[in-house]
Structures are given as C-alpha cells and as structure tokens.
Amino acid sequence: MELNDTTKHSGQKRKPGHQRHAAKAHKPAPSHADKPGLEARMAAAKMLAAVVDKKVSLDGLLDNDHGNPAYTALSEADRGLVRAIVTTSLRFLPRIDAMLNALLDAPLPAGARSLYHILATAAAQILYLDVPDHSAVDLAVEQANRDPRSRRFAGMVNAVLRRLGREKATLLETTRDITCVPDWFFARLSSVYGESEARRIAEAQMLPAAIDLSVKGDPQPWAEMLGGHVLANGSLRLAAFEGAVTTLAGYEEGAWWVQDAAAALPVLMFGDVAGKTAVDLCAAPGGKTAQLVAGGARVTAVEQSANRLRRLKSNLDRLGLEAELVHSDLLAFAPEEGFDLVLLDAPCSSTGTTRRHPDVLFTKGPEDIAKLAQVQEKLLRHALTLVKPGGQLVFSNCSLDPAEGEDMIDRVLADTGGFARLPVAPQNWPGLEEAISPQGDFRTTPAMLSVPEPFSSGLDGFYACRLQKI
Structure with a gap:
C-alpha cells in the first residue's frame, strides 16, 4: 500500500540504551504543527489501544461523523493513513508481538500499554506499509516523548525500531509461520475445518478483501467498463484501485451497489x-x-x-x-x-x-x-x-x-x-x-x-x- 507521507526525518541520532539522555533531548514541543503526520500516528496508537485493550469496535472509532475526536479532527488524507496503520497493525499483531519481543532486552512493564501501542503501530508501518523507516521511527520517538508515561523509554523506542528496520527481512522470515489470529480462534477453526484448512483461512484473513459489486442488470457490460471480473455467482469483482467507489461509473445512476x-x-x-x-x-x-x-x-x-x-x-x-x-x-x-x-x-x-x-x-x-x-x-x-x-x-x-x-x-x-x-x-x-x-x-x-x-x-x-x- 502506498501512502502519501510528508513526514521529514529530524536528523537526530541516538545510541541504543541511552534512554535517559534521549528523553532529555526531546522535550515535548508546544504544538504538533512542526511534525507533519504526528497527529495521525497518535490517533492510530489511540485507536489500536481502544480495540485491543477495551474491545471497542473499530467501525465506531473510525466513523467520519461520530468517530473518536482524535480521528474526526484529521484531514481525509490523514484519516486514510490512520485506517491503514490500525487495520494493518491488527492483521499482523501476533507477528508484530513476536518481533518486538525478540528485540526487547526485557518485557515491557505491565502498565506500559501506551508504549506498546506506539511500538506496534510504528512496527506495522516499517514492516508492512510503504512508509519510510526513518519517518516511522522519528514519529514514534516523538510520540513517546510527548507522553509522560512513555517519555523515559524514548531511547529504547528509537533503538528497537531502528533495529527492526535493519533486520526486517530476517524477522519477517522467522515469523512467517505464526498464525495471525488469536489462539482461541485458531483452536476453534482447527476443530471445525482441520488444522491445515484453518491455517489457509488464517492466511487468507491477512489480506484485504476485494470490492465486489451486485449489478441490477447484466454484469458483463459493467465488467468491461470498470475493468472488473464476473464471478461464478454473477457478482462483479473490481481490481485494486485508488479512490472511492462513489467516483466510479454507474454509481450516481444506481446501476450497482457494493456487496461481497x-x-x-x-x-x-x-x-x-x-x-x-x-x-x-x-x-x-x-x-x-x-x-x-x-x-x-x-x-x-x-x-x-x-x-x-x-x-x-x-x-x-x-x-x-x-x-x-x-x-x-x-x-x-x-x-x-x-x-x-x-x-x-x-x-x-x-x-x-x-x-x-x-x-x-x-x-x-x-x-x-x-x-x-x-x-x-x-x-x-x-x-x-x-x-x-x-x-x-x-x-x-x-x-x-x-x-x-x-x-x-x-x-x-x-x-x-x-x-x-x-x-x-x-x-x-x-x-x-x-x-x-x-x-x-x-x-x-x-x-x-x-x-x-x-x-x-x-x-x-x-x-x-x-x-x-x-
């Protein structure tokens, strides 16, 4: 996924392990205006925390009209970035957990949930999204510095994420067999479908779903017009595209509707x-x-x-x-x-x-x-x-x-x-x-x-x- 990101690298370098020095070097700035993309990252970490820790539905959080204020206050471009970061974090969270645990010298403190969500959302950007590593690292360190609960760990955030960027190919390979669904759910899948099929289902669920259309009339002409593929049941599947379905031919005249x-x-x-x-x-x-x-x-x-x-x-x-x-x-x-x-x-x-x-x-x-x-x-x-x-x-x-x-x-x-x-x-x-x-x-x-x-x-x-x- 390609993301428009205007974040600039701060140019500041830190040595791993110098958490206390790093914290002093990065006092909270008076506003977020000097860090393009920071508010989107802060919102993404907040949304991930709400889902994982409080079991809040993501649809409600990301509702354009009534969603979380940290999300609704953003531009449409930044909202898209937040959606991409949070959904990607959730899709790959078991593997992200394993990678972070491999890079940490010791487990995070039990109460450091805010710090965990900063690391997880930054890792998702580095590993799975087309975001420059330095942007993801720099903004994660800034997030840590702006959070009183996480400020003393800013140096560790910098060290862990930079190492994650350097070793991402190896880490992705060593975690590829980890199923990206919770253990309870994989156990239920295995009991019903068998372990082999359960793994196929778990792998398939890591991929974003296609957009399918139900067409009022013959779907074939619309397949030709929209560059789509008619499925066995008569639904029309679109190829991946940038933009909103409301901009496609046939939407305004009501020729079709989105339906898996x-x-x-x-x-x-x-x-x-x-x-x-x-x-x-x-x-x-x-x-x-x-x-x-x-x-x-x-x-x-x-x-x-x-x-x-x-x-x-x-x-x-x-x-x-x-x-x-x-x-x-x-x-x-x-x-x-x-x-x-x-x-x-x-x-x-x-x-x-x-x-x-x-x-x-x-x-x-x-x-x-x-x-x-x-x-x-x-x-x-x-x-x-x-x-x-x-x-x-x-x-x-x-x-x-x-x-x-x-x-x-x-x-x-x-x-x-x-x-x-x-x-x-x-x-x-x-x-x-x-x-x-x-x-x-x-x-x-x-x-x-x-x-x-x-x-x-x-x-x-x-x-x-x-x-x-x-």
Missing part, C-alpha cells in the same frame, strides 16, 4: 423471486433488499434501528428501487399475512469478515459466539412463523463458527415441525461447489474462490441455509 460475493448468495438461493412476497428481516444497509427488489419481488424491509433504516432508504433511493420499510423490533413484527420468502441475515460474531474488519477477533471471544447463537435461535424461531405454507426461509450470517450456523439450525429443526431443509445442489452452482456442505448449505471461507490476477481471491466467511415450510 458471499453476502449475495442468500438471496440467490431463493431462485426466481419475481412476483413473490418477500420480507428482509434485519435489513439494513439494504444490499439483500436491493437484490430482492431488483429480482421483481414485492419486498418488506424490517429494521429496528431508525438510523440504519434511514441509511437503507437512502441506498434504495440511489438505486431507484422501492420497498415497504418497517421500523420494528424483529420479534415484535407480526403481520397478518405471511410471506412467500423470508430472509433472516442474523446479527452474529462476524468472524468471517476479518479481512474487512480485523478488529473483530480482538473485540469478540468464545462467550460472544455462544450468546449470539442464542439470539439467532430466538430470531429464527420467530422468523419461521412468518413463512407461508410452501414458502421458503433463508437463514444466513457472516460467522465461520457452526455454533452460529449448522448446530443451531439442526437444533431448531429437531423440535420444530412443518419445516425441512431444502438443500442446494452443487451442480447448479458451477465454480462454487466447494462452498456447498454435505447438508446442502452454503459455507464459504476467506480461503475459497481463486480468481485470476490482478483480482484478489477469497470470499467473506458466510453461512446460509434454506428451509421450506411443508
């Missing part, structure tokens, strides 16, 4: 939806609602968050699509008539989306998976009451864990009469056969779906099961 290829599968499982009544439960931000409407269904979209419902309406307006919008708690939604098609894309641990949201594995744990599985089961049991006789329900989520998928579905079917699994047939999904489980459900992982260069391979981890009311 795996997230498009649940609606496709219904088959032809034209003329059928459909309800999208937990509907925002509206990608699946848009799929149903574009396919010709008469759609009701239910969302309990007023803010998210407004976002859904805005997205549908841009696409020129209409649905009946209902502001309601799903469990309180009880229309007089049922629906031909019921879609429940349930809230979950989101462990399949860490290519986009690397904070998930640091903010969630096994206890969250168990709690969310209980919530999903409650929502599913209510959603089943909304299906007409002969109608279908598709349950989906973006978790890699069977506790939130197969196990929960089996438990509900075991004590709920009148419903049966309606398997999808692999021969009807050329190119996606490996994503179909023996039970006929979809189970995608980030290690699936290889596509030609220059396009990125992989999918979000998704689970989707189709049930029919007998």
Whole structure:
C-alpha cells in the first residue's frame, strides 16, 4: 500500500540504551504543527489501544461523523493513513508481538500499554506499509516523548525500531509461520475445518478483501467498463484501485451497489423471486433488499434501528428501487399475512469478515459466539412463523463458527415441525461447489474462490441455509 507521507526525518541520532539522555533531548514541543503526520500516528496508537485493550469496535472509532475526536479532527488524507496503520497493525499483531519481543532486552512493564501501542503501530508501518523507516521511527520517538508515561523509554523506542528496520527481512522470515489470529480462534477453526484448512483461512484473513459489486442488470457490460471480473455467482469483482467507489461509473445512476460475493448468495438461493412476497428481516444497509427488489419481488424491509433504516432508504433511493420499510423490533413484527420468502441475515460474531474488519477477533471471544447463537435461535424461531405454507426461509450470517450456523439450525429443526431443509445442489452452482456442505448449505471461507490476477481471491466467511415450510 502506498501512502502519501510528508513526514521529514529530524536528523537526530541516538545510541541504543541511552534512554535517559534521549528523553532529555526531546522535550515535548508546544504544538504538533512542526511534525507533519504526528497527529495521525497518535490517533492510530489511540485507536489500536481502544480495540485491543477495551474491545471497542473499530467501525465506531473510525466513523467520519461520530468517530473518536482524535480521528474526526484529521484531514481525509490523514484519516486514510490512520485506517491503514490500525487495520494493518491488527492483521499482523501476533507477528508484530513476536518481533518486538525478540528485540526487547526485557518485557515491557505491565502498565506500559501506551508504549506498546506506539511500538506496534510504528512496527506495522516499517514492516508492512510503504512508509519510510526513518519517518516511522522519528514519529514514534516523538510520540513517546510527548507522553509522560512513555517519555523515559524514548531511547529504547528509537533503538528497537531502528533495529527492526535493519533486520526486517530476517524477522519477517522467522515469523512467517505464526498464525495471525488469536489462539482461541485458531483452536476453534482447527476443530471445525482441520488444522491445515484453518491455517489457509488464517492466511487468507491477512489480506484485504476485494470490492465486489451486485449489478441490477447484466454484469458483463459493467465488467468491461470498470475493468472488473464476473464471478461464478454473477457478482462483479473490481481490481485494486485508488479512490472511492462513489467516483466510479454507474454509481450516481444506481446501476450497482457494493456487496461481497458471499453476502449475495442468500438471496440467490431463493431462485426466481419475481412476483413473490418477500420480507428482509434485519435489513439494513439494504444490499439483500436491493437484490430482492431488483429480482421483481414485492419486498418488506424490517429494521429496528431508525438510523440504519434511514441509511437503507437512502441506498434504495440511489438505486431507484422501492420497498415497504418497517421500523420494528424483529420479534415484535407480526403481520397478518405471511410471506412467500423470508430472509433472516442474523446479527452474529462476524468472524468471517476479518479481512474487512480485523478488529473483530480482538473485540469478540468464545462467550460472544455462544450468546449470539442464542439470539439467532430466538430470531429464527420467530422468523419461521412468518413463512407461508410452501414458502421458503433463508437463514444466513457472516460467522465461520457452526455454533452460529449448522448446530443451531439442526437444533431448531429437531423440535420444530412443518419445516425441512431444502438443500442446494452443487451442480447448479458451477465454480462454487466447494462452498456447498454435505447438508446442502452454503459455507464459504476467506480461503475459497481463486480468481485470476490482478483480482484478489477469497470470499467473506458466510453461512446460509434454506428451509421450506411443508
């Protein structure tokens, strides 16, 4: 990743181990204006601390309107730099930890968390981002000097990071076998997918996700116009590009919307939806609602968050699509008539989306998976009451864990009469056969779906099961 960085090297050199002398030589400056890029680095360290130490969602911290003040005060260019530093730090944190531990003469003091985050974010820049080593080192030392808790370690920061820059090739090689997911999560992956496949999934999650589009009409002309690649399910995958998707052809006229290829599968499982009544439960931000409407269904979209419902309406307006919008708690939604098609894309641990949201594995744990599985089961049991006789329900989520998928579905079917699994047939999904489980459900992982260069391979981890009311 290439970053625009205007940071200048201070030209000051320090000898390793001279922490006390270095601290005196770098008294806090009265303002940050003399250090371009410093405020972005300070914000990045603060965001990393919030995620790792306090389990705060990164999406909320990096919200352009309501995010952390240290972030929202920055220019758009510096916000981009902060996002790159924090997400890269999180993707590679286990390896960064190992490298820093190898370079430190002794473990950091138990209370030196601020110092740790300065080192980790600087290491991410040196090792994985296109930032000059001297800029990353200089600004990290400045951060340490401006923090009363870390000031006495400024010399150590300088020595460790300079050595990291000199030895980065060796350190990257010696840590390449460290899986970059927490131990608890790798253990769960291994128990479900086997250790070899778990490693493939862990490796795939270190790569940023591609941008996929769902197109209202034929995706092939848009693939030619945007230089994209049409995937097996009809989604359009873009090559890596600089800038915002809002600048691409077709955005203003509402020809397409951003939606990971795996997230498009649940609606496709219904088959032809034209003329059928459909309800999208937990509907925002509206990608699946848009799929149903574009396919010709008469759609009701239910969302309990007023803010998210407004976002859904805005997205549908841009696409020129209409649905009946209902502001309601799903469990309180009880229309007089049922629906031909019921879609429940349930809230979950989101462990399949860490290519986009690397904070998930640091903010969630096994206890969250168990709690969310209980919530999903409650929502599913209510959603089943909304299906007409002969109608279908598709349950989906973006978790890699069977506790939130197969196990929960089996438990509900075991004590709920009148419903049966309606398997999808692999021969009807050329190119996606490996994503179909023996039970006929979809189970995608980030290690699936290889596509030609220059396009990125992989999918979000998704689970989707189709049930029919007998």
